[in-house]
Amino acid sequence: MAGSGRARMKGMLIHFGRIIFSAFVLLIAVITILFLLLEIAPGDPIQTLVGDVPVSEALRAQINATFGLDKPFWERYLIYVGNVLTGNLGVSFGTQVPVIDLIGQRIGNTLALAVPSFILSTIGAVLIGAIAAKTRRRWLDSLLSGSSVALFSLPNFWLGLMLIIVFSVELGWLPTQGKAPYGQEGIALQYMILPLVTMATAELAFKARIMRSSMIESLGQDFMDTARSKGLSERTALWRHALPNALLPMVTVVGLSLSHILAGSVLVERVFGWPGMGLLFIGAIERQDTMLVLGVVIILTVTILVINVITDIVYGLVDPRLRSRVMRSARSAA
Template sequence: MLRITLIRSLTVVPVLFGISVISFLVIRMIPGDVISSIMGQDFGDPAVEAEMRRYFGLDMPVHEQFFTWFGDLLRGDLGTSMRTGQPVLDEILQRLPSTLLLAISALLVAVLLSIPLGILSATRRNGPLDAVARVVSLIGLSVPNFWLGILLVYVFSVSLGWLPSQGASEGGGLLDNVRYLVLPAVTLGASLAAINMRMTRSSMLEVLNQDYVRTARAKGLAERVIMVRHALRNSLIPVVTVLGIELGALLGGTVIVEQVFAWPGLGTMVIRGISQRDYPVVQGTLLFLAFFYVLVNYLVDLVYTYLDPRLRSGH
């Protein structure tokens, strides 16, 4: 187990290095830079522009800019925003709670919808409920997040006036916070619920066909006991694995939903950084999100290895 843990830990390093290189280069492939974003394309004083490029280090060759940034990164410094002058890490930590709240809420929505529906669909295979659940999951997989978000805003905010359409609660109570959170969480959790429902259904069907389930029925155990103690516990292992991976992906996947609902999270910060060519903000945020995603995948991989002895033995 220790050997496997060390091997998986070493694989994280090249992944993060590759992500740092890609994030550094891709943002610089976009036409323009922070100087032209601040001053406009028609600014007429080349001397001031050259001085600002020197101040931000943009006059250096790209490889020198990368090694300077990467050296600071190894010391835990993600850089300073060219727009606000604030450390990028501080800005990330300010917005991280909002993104985590949205991601965890969306995951909770997905769990509450998908697991019961997946179990019912598997236990009533080929029945009317199974057919309806599969159609609903197919719709959930097919509908884009941004379109679903706009539709929910139109129905529940514009037409009915039940929920706020944008923003987050500032200093309100629990109920007020929940009202702002409902629409973005449902929008983000819908596609996850569809994926997990199908995963739960297929996993449950596989377990129900195992010999130990048939043996339990032959011994006369109640169907409820068979489902809870035998089928459900074993069928949820792959589902829990997928949920853990989705939590890591959700942090980066909230970008579009945050834009639709003007949610003050990391996604909004990345979009703002791209539009303003704020290189340190974009590079630092993308690397942070990638690190979190890789970390969650790494932890899920270790947990799954611990739960399944066959992976530890190499079979």
């Protein structure tokens, strides 16, 4: 038994080590590709930095030396990768402020939208998916399923604009831009409602469809017949037995959902003028601020990779089928 436990632990550690190594390789690949794309992109970052004024050769040489732009591409790449691995994301061309500081000022605003939208969309999707599965082939299932498909098909920036037109322009109930009234610090609740609904809607619709399919499959399993034969009511059997089993595939979907929310925040923040990382990223692109663009993408990539790694680890711990495959692989390797 002890040997079996050690083998199981070894197999899981090897499995998780492969996941972490793959995430690290993917991060290096993202940095490499983005660094190359920004290198060959048209435009002159120095001219963007100084504005529409002539730049002397002496000033250009000084700026190149300050930001290390006078070095060969491969040398700048190796220096940058080394700095990133130590937590140094460089200095912004436009503000000459460390990139990590600029991101630190904005990441809290992005998470203030991303986390609540993730929680609301997940809880709503579980409830809607379970109800739709329980009432399948009835009018309520058709309504919920049809609505989910329609909402998932809507681009989030278009939905955001429509919400602004209806609730801000026409009805005047909610503000359109920013996170608080002018001159006030913090985040005001009324400024969060429209961007929060916009971010949560598509994710709720997607996860509700997955939850419905998983719940229908769970309702058809043998353990549901056993639960009914023991005298449990349909409602009790559904919530006590079918729902926990149906939630297993949602582990992966939930991890992907949070990644989608973070990536989609760029357009949502642009539409609502929300001062988060998305708006910072778009401004950096417009100013050709290479270091800031790289920094924002790296932080988003690292966050998404961490989420995916945690999702894979959690799924490996809760799914007995995956544990069995890992054990077989460990025994084969031995």
